[in-house]
Amino acid sequence: xxxxxxxxxxxxNFEKPIDELNGFGILIPFVKELxxxxxxxxxxxxxxTYSPKPQHLNSFQVAxxxxxxxxxxxxxxxxxxxxDKSLGIVTIEMKxxxxxxxxxxxxxxxxxxxxxxxxxxxxxxxMNELGELCAHSTGTFRYVQRKPAEVKAPAPEKQHFNSDxxxxxx
Numbered sequence: 001x002x003x004x005x006x007x008x009x010x011x012x013n014f015e016k017p018i019d020e021l022n023g024f025g026i027l028i029p030f031v032k033e034l035x036x037x038x039x040x041x042x043x044x045x046x047x048x049t050y051s052p053k054p055q056h057l058n059s060f061q062v063a064x065x066x067x068x069x070x071x072x073x074x075x076x077x078x079x080x081x082x083x084d085k086s087l088g089i090v091t092i093e094m095k096x097x098x099x100x101x102x103x104x105x106x107x108x109x110x111x112x113x114x115x116x117x118x119x120x121x122x123x124x125x126x127m128n129e130l131g132e133l134c135a136h137s138t139g140t141f142r143y144v145q146r147k148p149a150e151v152k153a154p155a156p157e158k159q160h161f162n163s164d165x166x167x168x169x170x
Contacts, residue, residue, distance in 0.1 A: 031074060034067060038078065044112035046078035051105045062101040069096055071108045072124035072137040079110030080120035080141045088146040089120065094139040102126060102134040118143050 034056065039047040050071050052063040077089050107127045114121040119142060126135040 030070065034070060036071065036074060041078040041082040041110075044079055044083055044115075046075050046082060046108075046110040048075045048078065048108045048110075049105060050108065052102075060101065062103050063106065065098060068098070068102050068106070068126060068135050069094070069137070071106060072096060072110075072126060072135065073139065075108035075110030075124045076122035076137065076139045077110075077141060079112045079124075080115070080122050080143075083112060083115065084143070086146065088144045089141045090144055092119075092140040092142050094137055096135060096137040098135050100128075100132060100134050102128065104129045106134065113138075 034050065035053065037049045039049060041047075048071060050063075050067075052067060056064055056067045058064045073091055073094060076094075077091065081087065081089050105128075107129075108124055109127070110122060110124045112120055112122050119140060122139050122141060124137045124139070125133060128134050
């Protein structure tokens, strides 16, 4: 099946990374590293664009599946949060289908399908610049109360010992 789905959303200006827009109210370093751009999240829908950097490609020189899954995860989370931005959200489960290689600038569209007081059922579609469907995902998310942001210094690396000395972890 060679399905082409055209995006209903016009993607216009891609200026600010998602953390600068304060979409989550917190900095998510992995999202910043990937360079996701939040175009909007409102009324149960979201749109994020992503231009994979060379270090985000796999050995076939297409976007790594982990980066694509992260894009879908974030687009679903923002769609779910768009109906109540005071709440946090965590992923409970996610099912993903890769339909074609994800190349060039990618557009993720998240949509809230159903919601209860504590749970959101969401889907995401990843389109390439030609409007072709590259990947599809559904997910279940839990709404949580957001805790005040704290800045903590990273904990020193712990060494693991047993009665015979250090435990090898490699």
